[in-house]
Amino acid sequence: MYYVFILGTAGSGKTTMTKNLQDYLLDQEMDTAIINLDPAVEHLPYTPDFDVRDYVDAYEVMDNYQLGPNSALIASIDLILTRASEIKSDIDQIEANYVLIDTPGQIELFAYRETGRLISKLIRGNNKALGLFLFDSFLAKEARSFVSLLLLSSSIKFRLELPIINVLNKVDLLTDKELEQILGWGESAENLIDELGKVDEYSLELINLLIESLSSNLIPVSSEKGSGFDELYAEIQRVLAGGEDYL
Numbered sequence: 001m002y003y004v005f006i007l008g009t010a011g012s013g014k015t016t017m018t019k020n021l022q023d024y025l026l027d028q029e030m031d032t033a034i035i036n037l038d039p040a041v042e043h044l045p046y047t048p049d050f051d052v053r054d055y056v057d058a059y060e061v062m063d064n065y066q067l068g069p070n071s072a073l074i075a076s077i078d079l080i081l082t083r084a085s086e087i088k089s090d091i092d093q094i095e096a097n098y099v100l101i102d103t104p105g106q107i108e109l110f111a112y113r114e115t116g117r118l119i120s121k122l123i124r125g126n127n128k129a130l131g132l133f134l135f136d137s138f139l140a141k142e143a144r145s146f147v148s149l150l151l152l153s154s155s156i157k158f159r160l161e162l163p164i165i166n167v168l169n170k171v172d173l174l175t176d177k178e179l180e181q182i183l184g185w186g187e188s189a190e191n192l193i194d195e196l197g198k199v200d201e202y203s204l205e206l207i208n209l210l211i212e213s214l215s216s217n218l219i220p221v222s223s224e225k226g227s228g229f230d231e232l233y234a235e236i237q238r239v240l241a242g243g244e245d246y247l
């Protein structure tokens with residue numbers, strides 16, 4: 001069994017990707033299950049095999065602990081860890097080639113907090129796993145935001161200790177020229193620095209390092225239109241076959 005964590009900023013298309021990647025994998029005759037980890041989602045386009053909302057209700061947490069929406073979501077995930085053994089036995093019932101994990105938009109859970117790491121370990125156990133980090137095209141087309149997304153992706157990779165495939169999502173919203181430009185930034189730090197204009201020495205080194213350390217190119221997809229999935233699936237298989245080499 002392989003575990004694929006679908007990660008990205010709020011609204012980057014994680015839920016849409018989860019649904020359409022499942023459909024794609026089913027077409028490839030791969031058994032696929034889905035874990036929903038978003039405690040606040042109201043409507044899901046797929047039927048989850050495990051749903052965190054069966055354990056915590058973010059709206060009840062908000063009321064009971066007098067929290068605002070963002071902190072209630074973070075607290076909800078903290079709370080589910082108090083029920084780790086029940087959750088583990090539920091998840092252990094899942095039989096599939098691929099288990100897709102749809103994650104909440106509170107990306108700090110996975111980038112900055114130990115909870116995200118604990119929960120990902122609880123779910124995947126000793127199985128092979130990777131993360132897809134979705135770059136929202138709407139953000140990525142601005143060079144500084146592109147750099148911020150690279151940093152966020154690195155932070156998640158460091159925190160989760162998982163190989164991460166960087167995916168440029170919603171390419172249907174980009175012109176051909178914009179798409180080419182973003183892919184160019186991912187291929188060479190020089191392209192990115194040209195676009196940024198004058199940057200200080202520290203940023204220059206950082207950008208060089210970030211681009212150099214990308215283990216593969218950004219994979220352009222539209223999770224909504226279903227484009228780019230052949231290339232994405234090939235990359236998933238490559239990373240899973242390579243295992244630790246891609247960390």
Ligand code: GDP
Nearest residue numbers: 010011012013014015016169170222223224225
């Ligand atoms: P999540 O918050 O990361 O789970 O994002 P969702 O999957 O809920 O998507 C957020 C919004 O982006 C929804 O309105 C989706 O229809 C839209 N969306 C997701 N993927 C794509 C895409 O590939 N192209 C376009 N144009 N919109 C998308």
Ligand code: MG
Nearest residue numbers: 014015038041
């Ligand atoms: Mg979602």
